[in-house]
């Protein structure tokens with residue numbers, strides 16, 4: 001197993017290209033199951049989660065071709081030859097549940113393994129299932145699998161989500177495109193990934209209005225056709241790299257990023273004393289000699305502060321002047337990075353969903369590890385600012401969501417490298 005070795009203390013200068021969004025791509029790929037014509041995604045990120053989704057689609061009989069070294073994905077589901085999404089793939093990646101809506105909408109039946117919990121929380125899929133039932137599906141939970149059927153096809157309906165769910169909104173949005181009649185999704189997620197999916201589905205012939213707002217209306221059509229769609233920029237990768245010069249000092253331009261994708265986060269960065277500037281090509285972040293001010297953060301669905309940037313923001317606030325309060329309101333167990341940051345010298349107290357961070361003058365490098373993607377990258381960010389060496393183990397978490405992380409950071413002057421365990 002590889003680790004990442006960071007030697008802290010280098011100021012960063014340069015440009016970092018922002019890749020296509022993992023979480024948008026993971027929702028766009030299953031849309032290929034809605035049509036017998038090919039769906040082409042450009043600006044796809046090269047990540048292990050994307051390869052896992054490709055494997056899942058292939059297991060269902062969808063052809064997936066990866067062109068231009070993985071930048072372009074062409075998916076063709078002339079027919080779905082297997083309607084069972086197996087536990088062995090679904091357990092690796094929760095986004096696998098997103099094949100349920102499309103398969104059911106196209107062929108009237110699907111069997112998908114229940115994903116189970118994960119490191120950041122229980123993460124049930126009850127909202128996905130409730131929504132599909134509203135569209136007329138019959139569901140049966142047996143042997144760890146959801147057996148879904150709608151022999152006469154899905155029919156449009158009103159789906160009111162009791163809480164905002166990105167995945168459930170995506171599943172229902174896809175399913176409703178081929179349902180008979182009108183579907184209204186209330187309290188829908190407003191994340192940019194939802195808007196991106198709606199744009200792609202529209203290019204495939206779907207009739208959708210209201211994406212990006214709380215109410216999405218979908219008028220079902222008889223069939224969808226192929227399309228070519230560019231994946232939106234990854235707002236979480238953007239926010240993560242915006243924190244690199246904020247922690248290490250220096251000035252870095254995130255090319256292809258846009259402030260509106262991370263507005264709530266960018267506002268907090270500025271409140272912490274970090275300069276954020278729009279440029280012709282993206283967003284530039286700098287911290288010269290100024291300190292970091294303490295700020296309070298509460299995670300919330302978009303347009304609020306993203307839970308997927310909470311760990312990385314905590315890394316910054318460990319070095320702030322004063323006490324910051326971070327409240328995690330989306331996932332119940334998303335502070336696994338706190339004990340590891342404490343090993344690097346941070347002062348953090350966690351009580352339930354609230355972490356209180358008292359800034360310290362410096363962090364010290366240490367061997368650390370984390371059990372999820374965003375927690376892992378927060379330790380890399382902390383390592384950029386720490387004295388000495390930080391070794392982050394379990395790099396496979398990072399490879400799920402950050403493409404060429406060490407190349408992108410070392411191009412800006414960071415001392416960071418991947419080492420194999422044996423050499424380590």
Ligand code: EPU
Pocket residue numbers: 023024026094095121122123124125126127128129163164165166167168307308330331332373374401
């Ligand atoms: N929830 C339910 N029932 C459901 C669905 C969700 O109770 O049927 C709960 C979840 O347990 C959670 C909350 O609702 O407490 C929000 O979950 P949501 O469904 O919005 O999350 P998701 O679709 O499973 C996506 C991202 C996550 C990101 C969340 C929140 C993908 C593939 N994943 O997950 O990304 O944290 O939205 O923004 O899009 C990551 O990239 O590191 C990551 C975890």
